[in-house]
Amino acid sequence: QQQVKQSPQSLIVQKGGISIINCAYENTAFDYFPWYQQFPGKGPALLIAIRPDVSEKKEGRFTISFNKSAKQFSLHIMDSQPGDSATYFCAARRNRDDKIIFGKGTRLHILP
Amino acid sequence: EPEVTQTPSHQVTQMGQEVILRCVPISNHLYFYWYRQILGQKVEFLVSFYNNEISEKSEIFDDQFSVERPDGSNFTLKIRSTKLEDSAMYFCASSVGGSGIGTQYFGPGTRLTVL
Numbered sequence: 001q002q003q004v005k006q007s008p009q010s011l012i013v014q015k016g017g018i019s020i021i022n023c024a025y026e027n028t029a030f031d032y033f034p035w036y037q038q039f040p041g042k043g044p045a046l047l048i049a050i051r052p053d054v055s056e057k058k059e060g061r062f063t064i065s066f067n068k069s070a071k072q073f074s075l076h077i078m079d080s081q082p083g084d085s086a087t088y089f090c091a092a093r094r095n096r097d098d099k100i101i102f103g104k105g106t107r108l109h110i111l112p
Numbered sequence: 113e114p115e116v117t118q119t120p121s122h123q124v125t126q127m128g129q130e131v132i133l134r135c136v137p138i139s140n141h142l143y144f145y146w147y148r149q150i151l152g153q154k155v156e157f158l159v160s161f162y163n164n165e166i167s168e169k170s171e172i173f174d175d176q177f178s179v180e181r182p183d184g185s186n187f188t189l190k191i192r193s194t195k196l197e198d199s200a201m202y203f204c205a206s207s208v209g210g211s212g213i214g215t216q217y218f219g220p221g222t223r224l225t226v227l
Contacts, residue, residue, distance in 0.1 A: 043203050102155040104154045
């Protein structure tokens with residue numbers, strides 16, 4: 001119930017391509033879904049986040065698509081660049097909870 | 113841009129020893145957190161702290177762990193008697209608000225190696 005399942009574990013995309021990472025959850029009490037980006041030797045950094053009352057949120061090349069009925073959400077990175085190579089974590093949090101529950105992460109590598 | 117800082121970046125200790133991991137949260141933040149990431153696994157919540165009290169903790173945060181805000185700037189995680197399975201990257205985070213409000217900002221982490 002408290003898990004967030006993330007796939008794929010690793011992803012290789014050509015420069016300029018679209019990177020897609022998928023996540024699924026069970027707990028309908030989750031109401032905040034952030035994505036974190038982590039570079040080697042650094043902590044996770046908030047990239048973009050969405051609440052379940054919207055189906056899509058876009059910030060620059062990064063878009064979250066949210067399907068409340070399917071309990072799934074995904075991150076799309078358009079025009080992927082080598083600088084996007086990092087580990088991406090989807091996550092979820094219940095309202096009034098402190099803890100963020102992370103997925104297992106996707107290691108993304110963009111080929112130059 | 114203000115950021116969370118952590119020291120040391122890498123700590124090596126013998127099993128059974130006590131370790132203290134240190135964090136300096138962002139200065140106007142009121143909520144503080146510790147997470148850990150065992151190598152190759154997901155980031156896991158340990159504890160949250162507000163107003164000099166633990167506000168939430170996970171099942172991982174047992175009696176071997178404690179947190180403290182010893183002064184106005186530092187936030188520490190103490191592991192009393194380290195075990196091999198405590199080897200992980202430990203991240204401190206802070207936020208302006210808690211209970212679902214406010215973005216949590218993470219520090220760069222302390223890599224703890226227990227031998």
